[in-house]
Amino acid sequence: MIASSIRWPMVKGEKSNKEITRELIAPNEQKPAMWWYIGMTIGTLALAFGGWAAYMSVTVGLGTWGLTNSVAWGWDIINFVWWIGIGHAGTAFTIFFLVFRQRWAASINRTAEAMTVFAVMCAALFPLLHMGRPWLAFFIMPYPNTRLLWVNFNSPLFWDVIAISTYLLMSITLWYFGMIPDLATMRDRAKNKVSRALYGFFSMGWDGSMISYNRYETLTRILGGLAAPLVVSVHTIVAIDFAVSILPGWHATILPPYFFVGAIFSGFAMVLTIMILIRKAFKVKDFITAKHLDAIANVLKYGSLVIGLAYAIEVFIAWYSGVSYEMYTFLNARMTGSFSTAFWIMVFFNAIVPQIFWFRKARQNVWSLFIVSILINIGMWYERFIILVSSLAEDFLPSSWTEYTPTMVDIGIYVGTFGIFICGMLLFIRYIPIIAVNEVKAYKKEGN
């Protein structure tokens, strides 16, 4: 294959395959550093807080949440959508960059996919708890049963359950199969019997032969092809949950693609945050180069464009529609009324701040990348807050208007999901190579 001279190498420096393996697997073979234990402690504390909150929600009931008759979807659904959004990026990262032959994504795929799996798990927790009696969650599955009950097939909420569980299954499969060759490497390098047996079990007898690789590539292609529509479907259906209702601010045809792009946007921002941390902690700057971060920042620039455009279109069409409720929601409640602070935070963090990535200096400075990626995640949280709460709290009838404030239990569950996420990610980086070693080796000579 011929590569143009202006392409940048994926791996910095001339490294042999052996060196690559050694450098990338080394962190898994050493005792974890201090920061790992600190992180685990923080994660566990967060989990404990979340455990208390979940206990309260189940034993006392949903009355412990800040929900009211008007605002029946609050922090629970905001955080659900927020996590689901982040959970998009991993699979999207693999699939869409594969489509555009962006080989550099190979060194980020693994971590992004791990992030997806944990984020979707965090997300799934919210609707589960929102059911009030999570032990009856299986009621939502459609199967002939002695209760003689069927789910409502016409309800987008049911579609949501199907979409998310399928997506979770698919992301885990994609992530796991992607790891097999590396797990085999871990197996071969393992020093004690237990880890050899475990890595051996999970690497499914991988022998690295030509025929294995051949089948493996075919499998990856098929999984990738199946995953692509699933990535889109998940957030589309989350958007449809809102869009098919008739609430002002929710009933908008733009919602599915807007949610989808928003999800990719927030997910990529999270990928950027995590990659910067990992790069620092694991000293893998030769594999996740400044060019990698630059490329993600560029994607964020376009994500920000679409999101900003969607905000503008929604406001314009609200006026253009001439419907007084739509006009109230957008022009009064959101832009100038009770929710204006959150609205302008959302616009500023999502649509304006990321445009700083037009400047090369901003794309190459780790600090600016880090700060912007955090701001985007805050901005995207506010976006979900605006969409959900502003439409519910001030809808058609002023007599049913209300204010919404979360309780300690709401906050506890949210913090708890961070606990799941932090612990999950830390365990992942402890036991599995954070960068797909086999892919990096395959692409190391090809430019990007």
Add this chain to the structure above:
Amino acid sequence: METTYTPKKNMNLLFAAMILVGIIALVAGFVSDAQRTWANILLNNYFFITLAIGGLLFYSIQFITNSGWSAIIQRVPQSLGAFLPVGAILMLLLYFGLPSVYEWAQPGITETDKLIAHKAPFLNVPFFMIRILIYFALFIGIGYLLRKYALLQDKSDDLKYFNKSRYFSQVFIFVAAIFFSFASKDWIMTIDSHWYSTLFGFRNMVLSMYYGVAAIVLITLYLRSQGYFREVNDAHFHDLARYLFRFSIVWGYLWFMQFIIIWYANIPELTVYYEPRFLGSWQPLFYGEMFINFVIPFLVMMSDDLGKKPKVLLYISLLLMVGLWMNIYMQIMPGIFDTMKFGFVEAGLWIGYAGLFLGVVFLALGKASLVPKHHPFMEESLHHHI
């Protein structure tokens, strides 16, 4: 490598004959039914402006994705953009027919129609014309810069101009995303002046990329059949086929989303748009359009083997041109007329426009080297095998 395109003798004659057919259709149309003719002028304006924008978007996407394979055919999408100045003039000429097409442009309507009166600060003739000028100033301006730097790169070894092209292609994507999606709302959505959809602009933006690729395929295939582009191989066509495949999915997705959300919520103010299209006399086209623009390309292009065959690509792209016409026809006509109308006016005008469009595009192709020189990705493109 043959790098200069010299048109065949009869080509210009053919284009002239096509334009003549268009003029006859125009005259015949104005004599018989002026409103119908104006609606068709808008349809064809939009049809070919869509292709021009789509071409430039494809060109820009190649830069931002660092795509090497397409370097050899880059002049084709770029030349599609050459139609923009002509499109601008044709859009401005619509001034004389505004009340025939747009309900809101009819004099005195604001007194009888409250909703249109509410929209009047936006929907009024002077502002509408000013907006057309702004849109085209931006499209043509950046299109011109893209062309200029591409031609300068031909003469220079330095990658300075390539980097400039890359920069302006980013700008073009921003401008097209914002202004072409808005222009689509402006020119097409306001025909159904009471109705609105937030997705409309995005949907038509994707439409332009989708059919832009089909147009690129057609022109590339023609040029190859004439002995140019000998290095364009199966892998290049396969990549173009992949673009078509993916855009067919995105198009189908957006088409369905707009429909399902309106259908499900069932609010009369919004279902009014789909009532004639989905249930009324336009129904055959509603389903037909879905088949031609989504189902057929999706199923055919799913196969890797079929996507590599230039003949299959040719038929699919030709079919997509019919699909684009149906697509825009369904966006415009049910808002103006009660029943479907298809005759010499429709066919003739399209032929005339196509002649004009092809004339302009091939003129632009002939003006510069058909294959970019000093393009940093050219070697990759010449040896593209996947």
